[in-house]
Amino acid sequence: MAGAELGLDEGLVSSVIDSQPKRIDFCTGRYLRDALRSAALSLEAHVDEINALNVFPVPDGDTGTNMYMTMQAAVGEIDKLQEPTLGAVIHAAAHGALMGARGNSGVILSQILRGMARSLDNKRVASPSDLAEAFAEASATARRGVLKPVEGTMLTVARDVVDATTAAAAAGGDVRDVVWAGLEAARASVARTPSLLPVLQEAGVVDAGGQGLLVIIEGLWRAFSAEQQPRPAVTAAARPAPLATSGASYGYCTEFMLRGSGLDAERIRSDLAALGDSLLVVGEPELLRVHIHTARPGRVLDYAGELGSLHGIKIDNMQEQHHHWLAATVAPPPQPPADQASEAIVSPLGRGEGEPSGISVIAVSPGPGLDRVLASLGATVVSGGQTMNPSIRELLDAVERAATDRVIILPNNGNIVLTAQQVQSLAEKEVLVVPTETLPQGIAALLAFRPDADLATNSSLMLKASRAVDTLEITRAVRSSRMDGLYVQQGHLIGLLNGRLMATGKAHESVVRDLIRKARPDGKPWELATFYYGAGVSAAEAEALLARLRSRYRAQQFDLIKGEQPFYDYIISIE
Amino acid sequence: MGKAKIRIVTDSTADLPARIASELDIVVVPLNVHFGREVYRDGVDLTPEAFYRKLAECPTLPTTSQPSVGVFEEVYERLARECDAIISIHISSKLSGTYASARMAGSSISPGRCRVEVIDSLTTSLGLGFIAMAAARAANRGLSVDEVVLEVRRVMHDVHILFVPDTLEYLQRGGRIGRAQAMVGSLLDIKPVLKIEDGVVQPVEKVRTRARAMDRLYEFVEFFPRIAEMGLVHSATAAEIEPLLTRIDAVYPRDKIIVTRLGAVLGTHVGPGTVGVVVRQGDEIRSNS
Numbered sequence: 001m002a003g004a005e006l007g008l009d010e011g012l013v014s015s016v017i018d019s020q021p022k023r024i025d026f027c028t029g030r031y032l033r034d035a036l037r038s039a040a041l042s043l044e045a046h047v048d049e050i051n052a053l054n055v056f057p058v059p060d061g062d063t064g065t066n067m068y069m070t071m072q073a074a075v076g077e078i079d080k081l082q083e084p085t086l087g088a089v090i091h092a093a094a095h096g097a098l099m100g101a102r103g104n105s106g107v108i109l110s111q112i113l114r115g116m117a118r119s120l121d122n123k124r125v126a127s128p129s130d131l132a133e134a135f136a137e138a139s140a141t142a143r144r145g146v147l148k149p150v151e152g153t154m155l156t157v158a159r160d161v162v163d164a165t166t167a168a169a170a171a172g173g174d175v176r177d178v179v180w181a182g183l184e185a186a187r188a189s190v191a192r193t194p195s196l197l198p199v200l201q202e203a204g205v206v207d208a209g210g211q212g213l214l215v216i217i218e219g220l221w222r223a224f225s226a227e228q229q230p231r232p233a234v235t236a237a238a239r240p241a242p243l244a245t246s247g248a249s250y251g252y253c254t255e256f257m258l259r260g261s262g263l264d265a266e267r268i269r270s271d272l273a274a275l276g277d278s279l280l281v282v283g284e285p286e287l288l289r290v291h292i293h294t295a296r297p298g299r300v301l302d303y304a305g306e307l308g309s310l311h312g313i314k315i316d317n318m319q320e321q322h323h324h325w326l327a328a329t330v331a332p333p334p335q336p337p338a339d340q341a342s343e344a345i346v347s348p349l350g351r352g353e354g355e356p357s358g359i360s361v362i363a364v365s366p367g368p369g370l371d372r373v374l375a376s377l378g379a380t381v382v383s384g385g386q387t388m389n390p391s392i393r394e395l396l397d398a399v400e401r402a403a404t405d406r407v408i409i410l411p412n413n414g415n416i417v418l419t420a421q422q423v424q425s426l427a428e429k430e431v432l433v434v435p436t437e438t439l440p441q442g443i444a445a446l447l448a449f450r451p452d453a454d455l456a457t458n459s460s461l462m463l464k465a466s467r468a469v470d471t472l473e474i475t476r477a478v479r480s481s482r483m484d485g486l487y488v489q490q491g492h493l494i495g496l497l498n499g500r501l502m503a504t505g506k507a508h509e510s511v512v513r514d515l516i517r518k519a520r521p522d523g524k525p526w527e528l529a530t531f532y533y534g535a536g537v538s539a540a541e542a543e544a545l546l547a548r549l550r551s552r553y554r555a556q557q558f559d560l561i562k563g564e565q566p567f568y569d570y571i572i573s574i575e
Numbered sequence: 576m577g578k579a580k581i582r583i584v585t586d587s588t589a590d591l592p593a594r595i596a597s598e599l600d601i602v603v604v605p606l607n608v609h610f611g612r613e614v615y616r617d618g619v620d621l622t623p624e625a626f627y628r629k630l631a632e633c634p635t636l637p638t639t640s641q642p643s644v645g646v647f648e649e650v651y652e653r654l655a656r657e658c659d660a661i662i663s664i665h666i667s668s669k670l671s672g673t674y675a676s677a678r679m680a681g682s683s684i685s686p687g688r689c690r691v692e693v694i695d696s697l698t699t700s701l702g703l704g705f706i707a708m709a710a711a712r713a714a715n716r717g718l719s720v721d722e723v724v725l726e727v728r729r730v731m732h733d734v735h736i737l738f739v740p741d742t743l744e745y746l747q748r749g750g751r752i753g754r755a756q757a758m759v760g761s762l763l764d765i766k767p768v769l770k771i772e773d774g775v776v777q778p779v780e781k782v783r784t785r786a787r788a789m790d791r792l793y794e795f796v797e798f799f800p801r802i803a804e805m806g807l808v809h810s811a812t813a814a815e816i817e818p819l820l821t822r823i824d825a826v827y828p829r830d831k832i833i834v835t836r837l838g839a840v841l842g843t844h845v846g847p848g849t850v851g852v853v854v855r856q857g858d859e860i861r862s863n864s
Contacts, residue, residue, distance in 0.1 A: 376762040377781070447765065447781045527784045530763070557784075559764055575783060 024175040024224065026125040029086040031175075033078050035223040036093055040071040042219025043212065050215065053208035055199055056501060057477040057488055058567070062415070063208035066103030066389060070110055071216070073100020073391070087122040090134075098422075099396075102389040105209045107418040108142050108154055109216075110392075115141030128178045132169040135182065136162045146418070152197030154209030160189035161217065176224050183221045186214040203481050252315050254297040258288045260308025268307070275300055279368075291383060359458070360402035361449055363410040363442055364390060364420075367565030370439060370532060377446050379410070389416055395423045399431060406430045406455055408462070412442035414499060430455065434462045437499060438473070439532065439565075440573030441466035470519045470526075471498050472572040474511055493569075508545050508569065513552070519574055527556055532563030532571045542570075581714040581723060582654045584663040586642065586673050587617035589704040590808055590838050599711035604650055606673060607640045608839045617840045626839035627810060627847060636748060639840045641672040647680030655689035660720045662692045664707050664727060666699040667774035670751055692724055697774035700841055701806035701833065701853040702734045708804075709855075730855065733803070736771045737779065737795040738851030739788040741811075743767055745846030746776060754778060792852050793822050799856045806833040806853040810842045816850060823852075 024031070043050075043064070050064030077096030081088050094117035097110035115138035120126055126134065139158040149155050164185030168178045193207040194200040200207055254276075258268075262285050269281045276294030294300050297315050304310060363379035365371045371381045382398045384390040399407050407429055411420040414437040424431040432455045436442040448465030449458060473496040480490045483501045488494055495503035495511040503514040520526060529549075533542040539562065546558050563571060585591070587605040596603050605616035608626065610633055615621035617639075621629075630637065647663075654661055663681065668674040674695045681691035696703045709730040713723045743759055746752040752759070753775035758767050765781040766788045782788050796805070805827055809816055820829050836842075837849060 373762045376760055378757065443763070444783075447783065450780060451778075527786055530783070561762065575787070 026127060027086070027131060027175045028125050029084040029089045031224070032086055032126075033081075033084045033089045035220045036071075036078060036089070037075055038223035039216040039219030040068070040075045042215050042222065043068040043071050046211075046215045050208050050212050052479065053205045053211055055203045055205060055208075055483070056496075057203075057479050057481040057483075057490070057494065058475055058496075062103060062389065063105045063212055066101075066106040066415075067109050067209070067212040067216075069391070070097050070101045070106035073097055074110075074113060076100070086120060086124055086126060090117045090120045093117070098426075099391065099393040101392045101419060101422065103415045104418045105154065105212060106389075107392070107422055108146065108209065109212075110422075111142040111145040112138040112158065112213075115139065126175075127169075128173055128175050129169040131175060131178055132162070132165040135165050145422075150197070152193040152195075152200060152210075153207050154213050156193065156196060157186055157189040157207075157210040157213050160185045161213075179217070179221050179224050183214075183217050186210075186217050190214045199483070203483055252295070252297045253291075253293055254300055254313075254315050255289070255291045256301070256304065256313040257311040258290055258304050258308050259286065259311060260288075261286055263288050263307060268304075271303065272300060275303075358404045358451060359406045359408060359449075359455065360404045361408045361410065361446060362395070362398050362402065363446060364395075364412045364416055366413070366439060366568075366571075367532075367535060367563045369562040369564035373532075373561060373563075374443070374446065377443070378449075379446055384413065384416060389413075390419065392419055392422050392426065395419060396426055399423060399427045399429055402429070404429075406432075408432045408434060408449070408455070408458060410434055410436045410442040410445055410462075412436050412439045414438075432459055434459065434466065436466050438471035439563075439571050440469045440471045440530070443573065444469045444575070468575060470574040472496070472512065472515045472519065472570070472574065473568050474508060474570040474572070475568045477504070509548055512545075512549065512570070512572070515572075516553075516574065526574050528559065528573075528575050529553075529556060530559040530561060530573045532561050532565065534563055534565045534567065534569050534571070536566075537569050545570075579659040579720055580657070581660045581662060581720060582658045583707055583711045583714060584650060584654070584661055584677075585703060585707040586665050587619075587838055588666040588671070588673075588699045588840050589707055590700045590806075590835050590841070591704045591707065592833065592835055595704075595708065595833075599708055599715075601707050601711050602650060602654065604642050604646060604673075604677075606642055606671070606840045608843060609638045609640065611635060615839070617838050621839050623810075623836035623838055623842065626842055627836075630842065630847060636745075637839075637843050639671075639749075639843050641676050644676045644679045647677050648683055651680055651684050651689070651691060655684055655691075658689060660690040660692070662694065662710055662714070662720070662723055662727065664694045664696050664703065664710060666703055667697045667771070668695045669697075669753075669774040670699060670776075690720060692720065694724070694727055695774070696731060698731070698734055698736060698771050700736065700808050700837065700851065701835070702736045702771065704806065704833075705734055705804050705853065705855045706730050733856045734853065735795075735799075735856065736851060736853050737768065737792060738770070738808075738845070738849060739766060739768055739785075739792065740845045741766075741848030742846060745844055749844040751776060751844050789819050789850070792819060792850060795852055796823050796854065797826055799854055801857060801859075802827055802854055803857040803859055804833070804855040805831065806835065807851070808835055808837050808853060809850045810837045810845065810847045811850050815848075819850065 047064040047068050051062055054063060074093040074097040077092040078089055081092055094113040097113045101107045101110040116134045119134040119137035123130060139162045142158060143149050143155050161182040164181040165178045168181035190206050190210045193210050197207065265281045265288055269279060272279055272292055275296060276292040279292045281288055281290050290304060292300055301310060361379045362382055363374045364384040365374050365381050371383065374381050380398060380402060382390050382395060409420045409423065409431060411417045417435045420433045424433050434445050436445050445462035445466040448461045450461060474493060477488045477490050477492050477494050481488045486501060486504060488504045492504055492506055493508060493511050494501055495515045497515050497519055502518050503511050505511045531542065531546060542560055546560050550558050565571060582602065584602045584604060587603055591601065591603060605619045608615045608617055608621060610629060651661055663677050665674045665677055674693065677693045681693045684691050696706050706727055710723055710727050713726040740746060743752060743755060746755065747759060755767060755769050755776050755778045758778050758781055765783060766785055767778065768780045768782060768788055768791050770777050770779050782791065807816060823829060
């Protein structure tokens with residue numbers, strides 16, 4: 001209808017919009033598609049900037065990455081459409097975002113798109129007031145999805161955008177006017193966030209999620225205005241993939257199950273190390289799960305194919321986020337023999353019979369060493385280091401692959417809790433999320449799991465157990481900052497106690513001791529400290545640190561475990 | 576017609592203090608502990624104290640064996656001369672062949688002469704002990720054989736054991752680890768909290784510290800609204816169990832708790848440092864009624 005009248009053709013953003021700024025009275029499917037693509041591009045250009053806004057000066061601030069990947073997933077679904085009608089475009093975007101959402105900010109963004117989809121639904125075109133209504137529905141949906149909405153975040157920016165766009169539409173503005181009004185409101189709102197959230201004020205930054213939303217709206221604006229747009233990477237020729245194995249941003253995220261007999265995980269790990277990075281090889285001699293970021297997925301599959309049969313092969317082009325499912329049937333998890341306790345990757349805890357009426361526990365792990373620890377305690381492991389937040393789809397897949405009808409998820413990271421809760425509402429199985437925010441909380445919860453109790457009992461037992469440990473985390477500040485009265489210098493060590501920045505210093509020992517003092521201010525005794533050392537720490541260093549600490553704390557036990565997590569030199573539990 | 580005279584028989588794994596066994600007239604058949612070539616009758620030739628000393632000194636681990644059919648036959652023969660019925664209650668058949676020996680021996684006594692009922696308690700230690708005590712009390716009250724058997728079956732449901740070995744090694748080596756096998760192989764140092772249910776050892780929870788494990792034992796006691804009898808059985812030191820007893824005293828008077836050392840046979844299978852609590856839930860009983 002309106003699209004034909006405006007003489008639009010297919011193609012790239014820059015050719016869609018008329019070169020003369022004239023009234024755009026209706027937003028068509030093609031407009032929306034190009035606008036969303038533009039938004040994704042805009043985010044791509046600003047990922048690092050947004051990541052750097054993370055209030056914590058920690059190296060794993062990933063709001064930018066999460067929102068970008070969520071947007072990429074949305075656009076990926078749109079790209080598959082044959083006929084980009086308005087309804088089809090927005091529903092595809094919402095669906096793609098839903099599946100690909102990562103991290104809290106990603107999930108909120110997916111809720112925004114979902115609200116828009118619900119409002120625009122099957123419309124062929126959207127008027128300015130339709131758009132304003134869609135933004136209003138989007139904002140409300142996002143707000144509803146968060147248990148405790150906080151002002152001074154993306155939610156505030158969204159609401160301010162809604163006020164402005166509603167007013168602009170009511171005043172008779174066209175689509176361009178409405179988007180412009182939204183953009184102006186977003187800019188002002190983001191600038192105000194420090195006044196609403198004291199922690200932003202102290203750190204001297206605006207809210208990262210809000211900034212992300214602003215960048216998205218900038219992208220939308222560029223599509224609707226006469227400004228030129230760089231060629232979107234989505235339809236550009238693929239950049240030549242470097243043969244070097246470094247850099248997680250290049251190459252293919254390759255995952256598969258390898259079934260054989262007498263498989264040597266150590267050997268396979270060292271053989272594959274040459275082909276890529278972010279390598280994981282976990283499981284049993286009969287069934288291994290392999291995950292690698294490689295420029296040569298074919299080489300990896302050839303190699304593995306010689307050792308056994310391959311199942312559930314998944315290759316993601318990490319640049320373009322295209323998903324190819326090969327051999328789509330995933331082999332059902334092996335039924336363990338009845339007299340042998342099962343420790344296969346997808347088996348329920350403590351049950352030798354593989355009964356479907358049991359409960360599985362899925363735990364998100366920040367590092368390969370921790371993968372092994374969690375698996376040894378009976379959990380099914382999903383990898384998700386701080387910058388490798390699992391998407392809704394990845395968690396959902398793990399839930400569906402589990403051998404049981406009831407599943408418990410341990411997110412083990414504050415940024416994954418919302419994702420897990422989304423999976424809970426999407427999954428057909430009965431899913432319980434125990435909202436563990438750190439790995440030690442997750443381990444405590446996992447230890448408290450009772451395979452023969454029901455979900456409700458486990459919920460309270462596991463939650464209680466997760467609260468009985470204190471978590472200490474040691475990492476390096478990525479920028480100088482002020483938080484909670486503490487001045488932190490870039491490059492210095494920082495210590496977090498149960499998620500709060502509480503100590504800083506140049507040496508590990510002093511930071512740890514400072515945190516321990518603060519963890520037990522009333523002198524409440526503790527017995528055991530477990531140190532999970534990260535990928536950046538050698539075993540010798542870690543042991544030396546523990547030796548010094550043991551001589552200071554003679555009454556307590558210190559355990560050392562290789563965690564291999566990125567960014568955090570030590571994750572420590574005190575109990 | 577006079578009332579049937581009923582005698583109660585159990586085995587040494589019941590961990591019955593000698594005083595109680597003699598007061599209630601319960602016959603205890605000993606299992607055997609083997610240190611190399613030497614064989615000791617549990618509780619007869621070897622007291623718990625002597626056993627744990629030997630365990631610490633001996634380089635090789637001891638093994639255990641059930642009483643032979645012959646031993647049971649002798650006991651039943653002797654008793655059959657003076658009573659009308661024998662109720663013989665034993666350690667879970669999934670943990671020991673004792674029940675099988677007893678059954679075989681029981682079938683050799685002609686029913687006209689003396690009725691022999693052999694019962695698999697599906698438990699052990701004081702769990703079994705409390706069941707035997709309940710049977711003895713019921714028999715003393717003049718209940719019929721069938722009524723005593725019914726009572727036994729009822730009490731079997733009321734008896735609960737929670738225990739914490741220092742390590743799973745002994746259970747694993749002795750082959751009685753049952754479903755707690757799933758707890759082995761953890762890369763973290765853990766203390767297993769176990770129960771006996773359906774006749775086998777089962778996992779309850781893994782905790783990271785001994786203190787937490789003791790917490791669980793206390794919480795176990797707290798859980799029951801009415802406790803008829805309680806026992807604390809252990810292969811640890813008096814110093815170690817003292818804090819737990821003090822804590823339990825707040826909810827159940829410690830002078831009513833039967834505190835006893837785990838016998839040699841059970842000690843072989845769980846190892847030193849084990850602490851367990853046995854609860855028989857229900858209304859308090861007046862002793863010997």
